[in-house]
Amino acid sequence: MDFTFTEEQTMMAAALRELATDLCTPAVLRQRFEGAEGGAEERWQRLAELGLFGVLAPLAAGGMGLTDADFVLLAEEAGRAALPEPFAEQAAVALPVLARCGADREVADLLPRLASGTARIAVAHPRNPLVNVPPSPTHWLLCSQGRLALATADGVQAVERSSVDAGRRIVEVSAAGEAGRALAQGTRADALGAEVLARGAIYAAAQCLGLTARMLDIASSYVRERNQFGRPVGSYQAVKHHLASVAVKLEFARPVVYAAATCAAGTDPGSLAAASHAKLAATDAAELAARTAIQVHGAMGYSWELDLHFYMKRAWALSGAWGDRSFHARRMQRLLLEGALPLGPDHTFAFSA
Secondary structure (H helix, E strand, C coil), X not given: CCCCCCHHHHHHHXXXXXXXXXXXXXXXXXXXXXXXXXXXXXXXXXXXXXXXXXXCCCHHHCCCCCCHHHHHHHHHHHHHCCCCCCHHHHHHHHHHHHHCCCCCHHHHHHHHHHHHCCCCEEEEECCECEEECCCCCCXXXXXXXXXXXXXXXXXXXXXXXXXXXXXXXXXXXXCCCCCCEEEEEHHHHHHHXXXXXXXXXXXXXXXXXXXXXXXXXXXXXXXXXXXXXXXXHHHCHHHHHHXXXXXXXXXXXXXHHHHHHXXXXXXXXXXXXXXXXXXXXXXXXXXXXXXXXXXXXXXXXXXXXXXXXXXXXXXXXXXXXXXXXXXXXXXXXXXXXXXXXXXXXXXXXXXXX
16 A cells, blocks of 8 residues: 555645745744734635635535545645644634534535635634634634534634744633534534544644754754854764754654544544544654754754744644643553553554444
8 A cells, every 4th residue: 555645745735835935934923923913814815725725625615525634744834834824723623523514504604615715713622722813713613511612703702812932823712611503512512522622633743743844954954054163063973863863753753643644533542542642743753853953053042033933932832732742641541551442563553443
């Protein structure tokens, strides 16, 4: 079986990288950190023009009807650019889950607008209470215990919060459990909420892959250019070994995240474990990349003048989003120790049916 990405998949990712190179430069991120709007509306419109919000949307809703394996590279590129807008949250978290409620008339009318980017939705979950919202959001998808609800923006009370990553607009929803109109309740709502959390974790992990690669590029470029004692800093073994450790961590995390994306819609123990494993592996890689990049830059690594801190702070923010390290490690532990997952070398790559 061939697990490599197709030409079409890599071309979509290349299109997003080209867009980000134009509209999400370090200079633009610096404006966002200083409180300016920073071209958010233009980026959202360009993403919509490329049709990227509809990658996972059903054909009947005007989408492409593709799979999560087609989307994961797009999320990785969004991370590489530290894209401030919640592109993955709309296109790969909210939209596929709402498509499961397509029999609802309001949802059926909303799906084509989400796929085209004209409607903009934010997603609140108990494990992700601090929500990155799109520019001028129109709707909310609200998850709580035993309830999944859809609300219009004016029907939700949201309080703006500060974040270590000032490039994003973060809000916290008040009384999320009562707002909006319930689309599902009871066990059905909990199953959809579990899928929302799994998707959020997987695509946060995919963004961390991109962030890791970007920080590794920044650090590698610096040590090739910076000279000490007449030699590039990168020629010293101690520096090379640190950067090599990041590269190894990244390459080991990538297949874990890609595999998790293939079962993003599942809520069986194997799929949930894959989502948690992806989040753990990718955030560990991103945090190691941030520490190493700061270290090889020396004292300069902490300075405002360098672009490194935009990507470092995004990695820190994503490590706590959609379940922090403690949550995902404990979930893996519980699934393993309670016998929900088979153990042993013959089951290493096995998924529950």
